[in-house]
Amino acid sequence: MMVQSGDEDTEQVTSVAEGGEEVSGDDQDDLAAEWESMVGTDDDSLPDMAADASQETTRVLNQDEIDSLLGGDEEGVEVSKKGGIHTVLNSGLVSYERLPMLEVVFDSLVRMLSTSLRNFTSDNVEVSLDSITTLRFSDYLNSVPLPAMLGVFKAEEWDNFGLLTVDSSLIYSTVDVLLGGRRGTAAMRVEGRPYTTIERSLVERMVQVVLADLSAAFDPLSPVTFRFERLETNPRFATISRPSNAAIVAKLRIDMEDRGGRLELLIPYATLEPIRELLLQQFMGEKFGRDSIWESHLAEELWKTDIDLTAVLDRQIMSLGDVFDLKVGSQLPLSATQDSIIEVRCGDIPMFNGKMGRKGDVIAVRINERISNDRKSRV
Numbered sequence: 238m239m240v241q242s243g244d245e246d247t248e249q250v251t252s253v254a255e256g257g258e259e260v261s262g263d264d265q266d267d268l269a270a271e272w273e274s275m276v277g278t279d280d281d282s283l284p285d286m287a288a289d290a291s292q293e294t295t296r297v298l299n300q301d302e303i304d305s306l307l308g309g310d311e312e313g314v315e316v317s318k319k320g321g322i323h324t325v326l327n328s329g330l331v332s333y334e335r336l337p338m339l340e341v342v343f344d345s346l347v348r349m350l351s352t353s354l355r356n357f358t359s360d361n362v363e364v365s366l367d368s369i370t371t372l373r374f375s376d377y378l379n380s381v382p383l384p385a386m387l388g389v390f391k392a393e394e395w396d397n398f399g400l401l402t403v404d405s406s407l408i409y410s411t412v413d414v415l416l417g418g419r420r421g422t423a424a425m426r427v428e429g430r431p432y433t434t435i436e437r438s439l440v441e442r443m444v445q446v447v448l449a450d451l452s453a454a455f456d457p458l459s460p461v462t463f464r465f466e467r468l469e470t471n472p473r474f475a476t477i478s479r480p481s482n483a484a485i486v487a488k489l490r491i492d493m494e495d496r497g498g499r500l501e502l503l504i505p506y507a508t509l510e511p512i513r514e515l516l517l518q519q520f521m522g523e524k525f526g527r528d529s530i531w532e533s534h535l536a537e538e539l540w541k542t543d544i545d546l547t548a549v550l551d552r553q554i555m556s557l558g559d560v561f562d563l564k565v566g567s568q569l570p571l572s573a574t575q576d577s578i579i580e581v582r583c584g585d586i587p588m589f590n591g592k593m594g595r596k597g598d599v600i601a602v603r604i605n606e607r608i609s610n611d612r613k614s615r616v
Contacts, residue, residue: 336485336509336516338458343369343487343502346454350489353446358414360493367488367499375480377503378472386432386468387475388444393462397508398477401444407491407498408432408440414493415439432470441468447500459512478505485509546588548602549580578605 347364354362372380381387381402388401403411412435432440448463455461469475478484482505489500509516551571573579573593579602581589591604 410496
């Protein structure tokens with residue numbers, strides 16, 4: 238509350254605060270200036286604070302930041318460069334197991350496939366290996382770009398399966414080349430319809446060419462025959478392994494001048510298990526744990542091993558009841574005579590045939606013949 242008193246010449250202003258204290262005019266001016274400076278400072282800072290808050294709440298991530306966060310990559314970027322959530326999810330599979338010789342096999346496949354596809358298409362074909370990665374089988378099926386054809390093949394000697402995926406670009410390019418399409422023109426793609434019988438037949442022939450070269454690439458390491466089983470267009474019908482099983486995925490790029498596409502080869506680790514030791518080699522022909530001194534010592538000790546030989550006089554077939562009726566003093570009549578052939582066995586394996594006799598004061602068996610391996614297998 239403001240109270241004014243005094244005459245016109247000497248005007249005195251007093252301020253009475255709510256608490257009853259009086260403030261002189263000079264003090265009032267100082268207080269007003271202080272309040273004004275405080276209010277001004279707050280007013281000036283409020284727009285800045287509001288702007289900062291607005292920027293914090295309305296800031297939009299660009300595409301690069303989103304890709305970095307989600308681990309997404311563009312076509313052609315290697316999986317090793319992925320980051321973010323994708324790397325965390327796949328970290329357990331990336332370090333599953335490195336198979337050095339598999340890289341050599343795929344490099345050989347690329348060289349042979351370039352020549353085979355040139356002869357197959359009568360066109361200039363270039364094959365390149367984009368990447369070799371490890372994925373869960375379910376993750377791979379979910380990432381197959383549709384429409385596509387999935388060729389299921391079987392490794393005869395390993396008694397397991399693999400998968401060969403041909404994308405739509407390569408399908409139409411192959412059909413266009415084999416049916417006389419002009420060079421220098423991109424293959425026409427017709428989406429939204431199932432593949433025709435002719436298209437499936439031509440792609441099947443190409444898949445068989447790839448499998449023949451794949452068998453030849455594995456020959457120096459371990460001879461194997463990859464036999465084509467069937468061609469599927471739905472990934473669900475191409476399930477050859479459990480969803481959680483790990484698999485090797487090799488991505489190949491096939492270029493035919495202005496045409497081409499991608500070819501992906503999936504081989505589960507279970508399929509490669511019979512030659513796992515060979516694939517772990519750093520170079521062809523490497524021997525693991527080979528020590529000639531230790532081998533010779535082991536061979537010498539094996540010849541000194543004690544074994545038990547059993548001379549079988551006779552065999553009888555008895556019922557379980559008769560066996561339980563046996564007791565101390567029971568007699569078992571044998572059909573063996575002095576001229577009967579005695580079989581000498583080592584464990585369950587028959588080794589020799591002989592006759593029973595006597596040497597000194599002990600009963601002995603004289604070896605007459607060695608039992609052949611063919612007879613051993615029939616026993």
